[in-house]
Structures are given as C-alpha cells and as structure tokens.
Amino acid sequence: MLHSNLPVNLLWRLAVIIGLTLLSACACKHDVNALSAGKQAQVEADESIAMAGQRQPRAMDNSKDVQNLIPGSAVQETDAKPKQAPLEAPSKHVAVVAKSDGKASAADEAEKKAGINLDMLIKRLKQTPAIGVFTKLAIRGDILDLKDEIQSYKQKSMLQSKLDDIRARFDGLLIKIMALLQADPALSKDLYTARESIWKSLLGGST
Amino acid sequence: MKRLLITIFALSLFAAPALAVTPAEDIATTIMLRGYDCGGRQVTNIDEQADGRGNKTIRATCPNGVRYQINISADGRVQVNPLR
Numbered sequence: 001m002l003h004s005n006l007p008v009n010l011l012w013r014l015a016v017i018i019g020l021t022l023l024s025a026c027a028c029k030h031d032v033n034a035l036s037a038g039k040q041a042q043v044e045a046d047e048s049i050a051m052a053g054q055r056q057p058r059a060m061d062n063s064k065d066v067q068n069l070i071p072g073s074a075v076q077e078t079d080a081k082p083k084q085a086p087l088e089a090p091s092k093h094v095a096v097v098a099k100s101d102g103k104a105s106a107a108d109e110a111e112k113k114a115g116i117n118l119d120m121l122i123k124r125l126k127q128t129p130a131i132g133v134f135t136k137l138a139i140r141g142d143i144l145d146l147k148d149e150i151q152s153y154k155q156k157s158m159l160q161s162k163l164d165d166i167r168a169r170f171d172g173l174l175i176k177i178m179a180l181l182q183a184d185p186a187l188s189k190d191l192y193t194a195r196e197s198i199w200k201s202l203l204g205g206s207t
Numbered sequence: 208m209k210r211l212l213i214t215i216f217a218l219s220l221f222a223a224p225a226l227a228v229t230p231a232e233d234i235a236t237t238i239m240l241r242g243y244d245c246g247g248r249q250v251t252n253i254d255e256q257a258d259g260r261g262n263k264t265i266r267a268t269c270p271n272g273v274r275y276q277i278n279i280s281a282d283g284r285v286q287v288n289p290l291r
Contacts, residue, residue, distance in 0.1 A: 129227045129228065130228065131228065131233075131236075132228040132229075132230065132232065132233025132234075132236060132237070133233060134233050134234060134236075134237040134265075134277065134279065134285060135228075135233055135236045135237050135240060137237075137279060137283045137284075137285045138237050138240045138241065138285040139240070140283060141283070141284050141285050176240065180236065183228075
C-alpha cells in the first residue's frame, strides 16, 4: 500500500512537514489568543483616537516650532540634561503616589489582577521588535517633553489647572504607542491596563 | 497527494508572523509620528550619516515624493525636517 509505494526517506520528510505544520498551527493559535486579549483594549482605545489624533500632532508641532525658534536647542538640551535611559525613572514613584490616592480605581485593580510591573513593561517596550529604534527614540522624546512640561507647570504651581490638557496629551501618546504595537498585542494590552500607574508615575516622577 | 503536501509546506512557511520592523518602515513611522505626511509605510533612498560626536543624520524619500531629514542627537532626541 502506502509503505510499498513510497520510499522510507519520503515518509520521514512527510512526518517532518506535518510536525512543522502542527507547530506553526500552535503558534498561530497562540497569536490569535493574544490578539483577542489585546482586542478589548484596542476597542476601548479606538473611541478616543479621533480626539487624541487632533490634540497630539498640535502639541508636537508646538514643540517643533519652539525648537525651530531656538537655534541649536537640541545641543543645549544635550548639555543641560544628564544622559537618561529611555523611558525610565517614573516607575520609582508609583508606589508613593498610588498610596496617596487612597482609593484604588478599577484600572488599578485590573492592573493588580494582571500582575503588571512597570519596570518589566518598560523593559518589554525597549525590547519589542514591533517598533523600530528611531520610532522608540521619538516616543522617548515625547515622553521626556511631557515630563518636562509637567515639571515646569509644577514649578509655576499651575499643574492643577493644566492637568486636563496634560492628561489629554498623555492619552494621545499612549494611544499612539498602542497603535504602533499592533504586532505585539500583549504588550499593547498591558500598557493600556497599566495606564493609570504610568500616569501617576509621570506626575509623581517629575517632582 | 502531492498537491496536499505542497499546500501544507507552503502553509508552514507563511504561518509565522513577521514581527521585525525594517529600517525603511521605522523611518517612515518616525516621520509620521512627528506629524508629517509620508504617503506610505516605507521610505526609499535612505542616506545615513554620523558625526564623531554621536549625532546621526538620515535623509530619506517618502512614497509621496517628499524628502525628509531626520536628525538624531547624541542624547537620542529626534527631529524631522522636510527638505525643500
């Protein structure tokens, strides 16, 4: 029958191919699960995409205009600031700020349930192959700009009055990052789940 | 039987999702992230230069024909400017 018609070598090849197919099918199933997990976060995020899409580019244009107005501002920033690892620092202040809030919101509870660690999240964001190096640097620059802005508002004691604007910028930035993480839906979902902690660390970290 | 084998083999080749981003996609995304129109997901004619102080300058052309210069300072600040 089959054994008599086909040589043994061909049977081995057939077995290897079937094995590979099964393995890849398992990998696909895993991806589908991850996608469905990230889908909920994406759907929630989609609602505010339009709003953020209007606000964030304007904010970026403003920062760009400022840089254009001040020649060599990039060099000045280089001199003024110590070298900072991308997307670091805010996580150190999370616990302090979270305690001061008293009540834990639903987002915090969801984050606790998921067991998300901000340091790990930052590490995953740095290492994900879904975003290129230059894009990561651009995102890092946006986050640092936002941190600087929060700090300047704090120094002028204007933070409370500008909190809504800053939060809108933060949301826009988060949605941008989530949109860039289409190829890494698990990280995208975790970022969305941890958004309140990130926000608190951003506010607390800039003191 | 032979057709089935070919189909299975082809499926096994294309099953794994492509995660990594190419430099052309990365640069195009950076341009769009700074609020500029690119007209596509990949740039072409990438010209990359670095000076001794760690600053990097990249010039690339978007699918819409606009050429951009991306300056990356030594501390990682990214600035995008369209070239006229």
